[in-house]
Amino acid sequence: MPEERKSYSLGFIGAGNMASAIMRGIITCGIVHPNNICAFDVDLDKLNRLSAELGIRTAKDNCQVVSNSDIVILAVKPNTYSKVLLEIKDCLEERHILISIAAGISVDFIKQLIGGRCKVVRTMPNTPALVGEGMTALCTNHDLSPKELEAVKEILHSLGKVEEVPENLMDAVTAVSGSGPAYVAMFIEAMADGGVLAGLPRDLAYRMAIQTVIGTARLLSEWEKHPGEVKDMVSSPGGTTIEAVRHLEKQGFRGAVIEAVNACALKSQALGKTINHVKDEKTR
Numbered sequence: 001m002p003e004e005r006k007s008y009s010l011g012f013i014g015a016g017n018m019a020s021a022i023m024r025g026i027i028t029c030g031i032v033h034p035n036n037i038c039a040f041d042v043d044l045d046k047l048n049r050l051s052a053e054l055g056i057r058t059a060k061d062n063c064q065v066v067s068n069s070d071i072v073i074l075a076v077k078p079n080t081y082s083k084v085l086l087e088i089k090d091c092l093e094e095r096h097i098l099i100s101i102a103a104g105i106s107v108d109f110i111k112q113l114i115g116g117r118c119k120v121v122r123t124m125p126n127t128p129a130l131v132g133e134g135m136t137a138l139c140t141n142h143d144l145s146p147k148e149l150e151a152v153k154e155i156l157h158s159l160g161k162v163e164e165v166p167e168n169l170m171d172a173v174t175a176v177s178g179s180g181p182a183y184v185a186m187f188i189e190a191m192a193d194g195g196v197l198a199g200l201p202r203d204l205a206y207r208m209a210i211q212t213v214i215g216t217a218r219l220l221s222e223w224e225k226h227p228g229e230v231k232d233m234v235s236s237p238g239g240t241t242i243e244a245v246r247h248l249e250k251q252g253f254r255g256a257v258i259e260a261v262n263a264c265a266l267k268s269q270a271l272g273k274t275i276n277h278v279k280d281e282k283t284r
C-alpha cells in the first residue's frame, strides 16, 4: 500500500453491492484509510458486517454520514434518490462534493432536490472496481475547481480506468460498462457450459473460459487490436474456430448483444424520466 494517504474523508449512503465494491477498491489501493470512510445503510446488519470486515466507521443516519465527510457517494437505488436527497439536503454545505453513481439520474435532478447546496458529480462505475479493474465514466462538470476535480478523479482512478464523457452519453455508458460485467459473466458461464457439454470438468471449464476472456481483453487493450482482427487471427481456414463463429452468427450472437446493450441504454433513459416525472408530480 502507498505510504501517503489522503486526508479527505469519504462518506457512503447505502452500503450495498456497488458501494462495497468501491470501498474495497479504495481500501485495497490505500488511497483513503478505512478510518476516513464512514457509511450508513438502512440494513444495519449489512452495514455492521461491512464495517467489521473493512474497518470503516458507521454513522447513525445519512445526515451523520454527510457531516462526517468531505466527499459523499450516494449509493442507493435510483428510486430511493429523491427520498435520501431530501433527507440530507439540510446537512449539505458548500464544502461537500456529492458523487452520484445511479443509472438514469441527472445532475440537474439532484441539484434541484438539494437546492444547489453543494457540488454534484455524476459517475457510472462498475463492479470490477473490486479488483482495481473498474471502468468509471465521469461527467464533465464545470462546477468543480481543478483541485476538487483532481480529488474526485484520484478516487475513481483507484478503482481502475476513468473516462470523462458528456452527460448525454451516460445512458449508453451504463449499457456498456455499468451493466457490462453481467453480460461478460453470462458469456463466461455459457462458454463453460459448452465446455462441460464437450466433456470438460466444470471447474476446469470455468478456469479456461475466465482466462480466455482475461487474455483476449488484455490482447485487445495492450496491442490495440481491432476485435475483428483477433477473431481472424484465431480462425484458421477450414478450421474449428470458423465453425463456431458460423454457429454464433446463425444464432444471432452479435445482434443479441447489440439489442441488449441498446435496451439497457433505453431502460436507463426511461428510469431517469420516470424518476424525474415522479418528482415533478410530488412538487406540483
Ligand SMILES: NC(=O)C1=CN([C@@H]2O[C@H](COP(=O)(O)OP(=O)(O)OC[C@H]3O[C@@H](n4cnc5c(N)ncnc54)[C@H](O)[C@@H]3O)[C@@H](O)[C@H]2O)C=CC1
Pocket (backbone or CB within 6 Å): 013, 014, 015, 016, 017, 018, 019, 040, 041, 042, 043, 046, 062, 075, 076, 077, 078, 080, 083, 084, 101, 102, 103, 124, 125, 126, 127, 178, 179
Ligand atoms: N451494482 C452495480 O453493478 C452498479 C450499480 N450502480 C448504481 O449503484 C446504486 C446502488 O446499486 P447496488 O449497489 O447494485 O444496489 P444494492 O441494493 O446492492 O445497494 C443499495 C443499498 O442501499 C440501501 N438503502 C436503501 N434505502 C436506503 C436509505 N434510505 N438510506 C441508506 N441506505 C439505503 C439498501 O439497504 C442497500 O444496501 C444504484 O443507483 C445503481 O444504479 C452503478 C453502477 C454499477
Ligand SMILES: O=C(O)[C@@H]1CCC=N1
Pocket (backbone or CB within 6 Å): 103, 174, 178, 179
Ligand atoms: O442494474 C442496474 O440498474 C445497475 C446500473 C448499472 C449496473 N447495475
